[in-house]
Amino acid sequence: MDYLSYSKNYLMNTYGQFPVVFTHGKGCKLYDTEEKEYLDLTSGIGVSSLGYGNEEWIKAVTDQAKNLAHISNIFLNIPELTLAKKLTEASGMSKVFFGNSGAEANEGSIKLARKYSYLKYGKGRSTILTLNKSFHGRTITTLKATGQEKFHKYFDPFTEGFKYTDVDVKSLEAAIDPTVCAIMMEAIQGEGGVYPLPKEFIDKVFEISKKKDILVIFDEVQCGMGRTGKLFGYMNYGVEPDIVSTAKGLAGGLPIGAVLCNKKLENTFVPGDHGSTFGGNPISTAGANCVVDTLKKPGFLDDVAKKGAFIKNFFKKASSKNVLEIRGIGLMLGIQLNSEKSSEVQKKALENGILVLTAGSSVVRLLPPLVISEQELESVLSSLVKIIDEI
Ligand SMILES: Cc1ncc(COP(=O)(O)O)c(C=O)c1O
Structure with a gap:
């Protein structure tokens, strides 16, 4: 052929x-x-x-395929519920939302941060600050979230409300203004050239964010799920973000994405705010349960x-x-x-x-x-x- x-x-x-x-x-x-x-x-x-x-992953996925391949999110399924418990417990985060990809996880993270800010501070405090050399996905919003000019061509109009900073404390301080509701970053910038963020920079982000009630989002799509020798890349820095996006390695070869949030944000979304037809799909989440179990092996x-x-x-x-x-x-x-x-x-x-x-x-x-x-x-x-x- x-x-x-x-x-x-x-x-x-x-x-x-x-x-x-x-x-x-x-x-x-x-x-x-x-x-x-x-x-x-x-x-x-x-x-x-x-x-x-x-073998373990194949068994988990094929057994699940035989039992139930899909059920809508107006009902519950066991692999999704099990994964939600395992992932939140392993990460110390409070709640999780499941989608299908990294870009979709980042979209969810951005929506969650904006809604939190809207409820607390009203309309207009909606800017997401991201880093130059970052990569956050290929949708119209996540392209704009990506801090690389070459991605901001051809597809106008992009989603509004993004600003960028260099990985540098002065540039960070200059970029913070009263409209910023969240800072989103990869602990290790992957597509941008494999650059782990310096610890001093991350510490400064947390210092400023705490002072100004700005949310910290880690995009763990590439560096998460055990890739760095910790469950998530940010765990190498001893910090605790508000929101975490993950995808890629989560299900070991099946489409999945997830948004994790801490206690502060656990009640921000209510029914009708967000959703995804295939989110929490039983087969993908069965694969993900196997991945999480493997990462947890001593x-x-x-x-x-x-x-x-x-x-x-x-x-x-x-x-x-x-x-x-x-x-x-x-x-x-x-x-x-x-x-x-x-x-x-x-x-x-x-x-x-x-x-x-x-x-x-x-x-x-x-x-x-x-x-x-x-x-x-x-x-x-x-x-x-x-x-x-x-x-
Ligand atoms: C850090 C990061 N975020 C988001 C994405 C987008 O993920 P997806 O292709 O699953 O939408 C990628 C993909 O390379 C990535 O590396």
């Missing part, structure tokens, strides 16, 4: 896609239509955190942190002439090249059976499945360093 022509003829031209069609996977390995094997360091952009073909998250340190050490020891630094936390890492050749590395790696991501033109981004072993890492990293050395 000529699938590549199908892609050209029938799919909208929205992604720069490689001419590889994957058919199956096992563990951290993926196989294409030619049965070529690849070692995956991408997890489908932070989604397949348990790898491929995980030592699992510590191992994620250890494997992250292993990768960093590997690159330090290899001291490739083309690598300036490797940054990130846990298994969310960015290899900063000394040239704008991240796409070249990605292409060569693919030819050599290794899947990596980029984050801009000079950063090779790694988001391996959280279950990858040190042995797998050892061999794949040797090949990757060689590829980077040769560009």
Whole structure:
């Protein structure tokens, strides 16, 4: 079957896609239509955190599919309720709303923050402050929330009420005005180049927010669900946000998104304020229960942190002439090249059976499945360093 022509003829031209069609996977390995094997360091952009073909996850999802695939939100279902309990308990947050994607979770977070502010301060205090280099999604609102000018073209008019600050205390202080109701940020900026936020900056955000009753929203869509060796990326900073958006890795390969809120906001939404047909879908939430149970297994998250340190050490020891630094936390890492050749590395790696991501033109981004072993890492990293050395 000529699938590549199908892609050209029938799919909208929205992604720069490689001419590889994957058919199956096992563990951290993926196989294409030619049965070529690849070692995956991408997890489908932070989604397949348990790898491929995980037996427990398959059982949870298929058992649920056999019993009940969907029921509307005017009724209740067991996997959704179980997940709500597990997620709120594990995070220390109060309540959760389920949707389908990261952008949708951020939309929900923004609505929640604006309603809280409206009820308390009245109309007009609705600005959401976000960070330059951030990424928050592809809907009209979350594109505008994204602090990168290149995303603010073509699709006018965008949703109003966003302001941006550099990751810098002076810029932050200058951006705060009486209309700001919330600050939204990624603990580690993913698409923007894999930049963990400095602790002093986050502390300042919390100091100002506390003083002015501004809500703090963490967009944990990419760096959440165990990716950094903690349940959420912000937990590396010892802070407690008001709202958390999560998605990607939450269900280990099924569409899901979630908005978590603390006690302060638990009664802000009332029936009619928000909803989503597939939100809390039994199959997605069954997959998510399996992911949360796995993250809670003793030592699992510590191992994620250890494997992250292993990768960093590997690159330090290899001291490739083309690598300036490797940054990130846990298994969310960015290899900063000394040239704008991240796409070249990605292409060569693919030819050599290794899947990596980029984050801009000079950063090779790694988001391996959280279950990858040190042995797998050892061999794949040797090949990757060689590829980077040769560009
Ligand atoms: C931090 C962050 N927020 C939001 C999104 C959007 O998520 P989705 O593509 O599931 O809508 C992404 C996707 O890359 C992301 O990395």
